[in-house]
Amino acid sequence: MSVKDITIFNNLTRTKEKFKTLEDGKVRFYSCGPTTYDFLHVGNARALVVGDLIFRILKTVGYEVNFVRNFTDVDDKIIERAKEEGVDPLVHSQKYIDECLKDMASLNLLPATHTPKVSDTMPQIIDMIKILEDKGFAYVVDGEVFYHVPLFKDYGKLSKKKIEDLQFGKRVEVDSRKKNPCDFVLWKPAKEGEPSWDSPWGAGRPGWHIECSAMAKTFLGPEIDLHHGGIDLMFPHHENEIAQSEAANGCTFSDHWCHNEFLNFGSEKMSKSLGNVITIRAFVETYSGEVLRHILSSVHYRSKMDWTKSIIERAIGEIERLHVFYKELMGMPRTDKESQKDFDQVVSTRKKMEEELSNDFNVPGATSELFSLIRYFNREYISNLGEGISEKLFSELISLLKFYSNATGLLYDNFDEMLGHINHARKSLCEASEKLTDEEVEKLIKDRKEARATKDWSRSDQIRDQLNEAGIVVKDNPDGTYSWHYK
Ligand code: AMP
Numbered sequence: 001m002s003v004k005d006i007t008i009f010n011n012l013t014r015t016k017e018k019f020k021t022l023e024d025g026k027v028r029f030y031s032c033g034p035t036t037y038d039f040l041h042v043g044n045a046r047a048l049v050v051g052d053l054i055f056r057i058l059k060t061v062g063y064e065v066n067f068v069r070n071f072t073d074v075d076d077k078i079i080e081r082a083k084e085e086g087v088d089p090l091v092h093s094q095k096y097i098d099e100c101l102k103d104m105a106s107l108n109l110l111p112a113t114h115t116p117k118v119s120d121t122m123p124q125i126i127d128m129i130k131i132l133e134d135k136g137f138a139y140v141v142d143g144e145v146f147y148h149v150p151l152f153k154d155y156g157k158l159s160k161k162k163i164e165d166l167q168f169g170k171r172v173e174v175d176s177r178k179k180n181p182c183d184f185v186l187w188k189p190a191k192e193g194e195p196s197w198d199s200p201w202g203a204g205r206p207g208w209h210i211e212c213s214a215m216a217k218t219f220l221g222p223e224i225d226l227h228h229g230g231i232d233l234m235f236p237h238h239e240n241e242i243a244q245s246e247a248a249n250g251c252t253f254s255d256h257w258c259h260n261e262f263l264n265f266g267s268e269k270m271s272k273s274l275g276n277v278i279t280i281r282a283f284v285e286t287y288s289g290e291v292l293r294h295i296l297s298s299v300h301y302r303s304k305m306d307w308t309k310s311i312i313e314r315a316i317g318e319i320e321r322l323h324v325f326y327k328e329l330m331g332m333p334r335t336d337k338e339s340q341k342d343f344d345q346v347v348s349t350r351k352k353m354e355e356e357l358s359n360d361f362n363v364p365g366a367t368s369e370l371f372s373l374i375r376y377f378n379r380e381y382i383s384n385l386g387e388g389i390s391e392k393l394f395s396e397l398i399s400l401l402k403f404y405s406n407a408t409g410l411l412y413d414n415f416d417e418m419l420g421h422i423n424h425a426r427k428s429l430c431e432a433s434e435k436l437t438d439e440e441v442e443k444l445i446k447d448r449k450e451a452r453a454t455k456d457w458s459r460s461d462q463i464r465d466q467l468n469e470a471g472i473v474v475k476d477n478p479d480g481t482y483s484w485h486y487k
């Protein structure tokens with residue numbers, strides 16, 4: 001299969017570039033994964049969904065992708081939290097890796113090709129530190145190994161920071177063992193009760209940055225095509241990954257770098273330390289994974305986004321429209337009458353969607369093209385159900401929806417489950433819904449049915465008003481059936 005051209009905004013050059021890979025048709029792609037000490041929040045989900053969108057779109061345009069997303073399972077925060085709970089740190093982090101995998105499944109993330117853990121990568125991490133020590137980039141003080149930043153001439157090439165400015169900013173730093181304030185830890189001696197591994201520098205554990213350099217090299221090779229992470233990771237994490245990998249391997253580390261912007265809560269970034277955290281799990285239980293996935297893919301990955309009630313409401317409405325369109329299309333009768341104009345419109349929408357996705361992964365652009373088409377077909381076909389649709393046009397539309405679903409990971413909930421989720425989600429957003437319990441709603445719906453059966457219209461209208469005040473709309477169909485939903 002031939003590969004379509006795509007462009008990516010490369011943060012290394014701060015320009016949009018034609019994406020060229022080391023090997024034709026193949027991509028070596030690394031994305032920094034989560035630190036597993038607690039349930040992840042919806043901000044972390046943005047980084048996960050963006051990594052998955054990049055993976056999916058690269059596959060959609062024809063690339064064979066070797067995708068690595070790690071789990072940081074050895075870390076200060078994990079050790080602290082495990083100590084508080086009186087459990088072994090690796091048992092604690094495995095528990096949250098398992099929870100994270102459940103969240104990833106609920107967001108319809110494709111499994112990465114490799115999902116290494118730090119605790120399983122120790123020999124490779126130690127090997128890389130040894131190479132850095134042999135080449136003179138690392139030095140040892142009291143069993144602690146530091147990377148000597150000034151020796152790496154390209155330091156700052158990603159974040160565009162200068163060592164001189166950084167040194168100035170770090171004057172207050174107290175660690176006098178460092179030769180330069182910018183130097184960072186590669187290996188640290190373990191303290192009592194902490195997990196540790198034997199090494200040439202004594203029992204200890206790695207600093208944070210070295211794991212990604214070692215994992216990328218192990219699973220993708222010394223040079224890779226694309227590296228992704230949240231924007232907060234650009235400095236110092238990614239800058240340090242470059243310094244380690246390029247010094248150890250003697251070649252460019254990653255040819256392209258892309259970073260997703262933050263999800264902010266109010267005007268502040270969402271983080272556990274700010275206490276404004278909504279976990280993926282809690283959100284998905286109320287609103288569904290597909291609604292969260294749609295929220296996170298409805299804004300371009302390089303734009304900041306705010307977590308607001310209106311963004312949630314809009315996503316619920318759009319997901320509903322998407323599924324209802326698919327369902328209604330499936331139920332349309334066939335006709336022999338062809339409409340070349342409508343067929344051409346589907347073909348041209350597909351082309352425009354492909355162009356958007358190939359243009360720096362513009363998922364919102366592709367979604368907007370699809371919704372224009374859905375509006376047109378709702379107007380011309382769905383409201384005229386009896387007219388039917390030709391087999392050729394039907395197949396083209398189904399193939400378009402499948403293409404969109406593969407590229408974006410949306411449209412995966414089963415229809416009836418999705419309707420249940422949507423109703424539950426709307427109820428959660430509707431403050432008036434608290435006026436009636438589920439049991440009271442059920443009883444009123446039943447009473448209304450009885451009132452209508454006995455032609456007690458005033459009672460039926462009164463119940464309808466009461467339900468309406470609690471945010472519920474009852475719809476009577478011409479065939480005598482009825483349905484209800486939250487506003
Ligand atoms: P951490 O577990 O803190 O290392 O974060 C895992 C990933 O989530 C990293 O790529 C972070 O950049 C990303 N991340 C954390 N908080 C947010 C947020 N509020 N918005 C977007 N990405 C985030």
Ligand code: ZN
Pocket residue numbers: 031032033212229237241
């Ligand atoms: Zn990393």
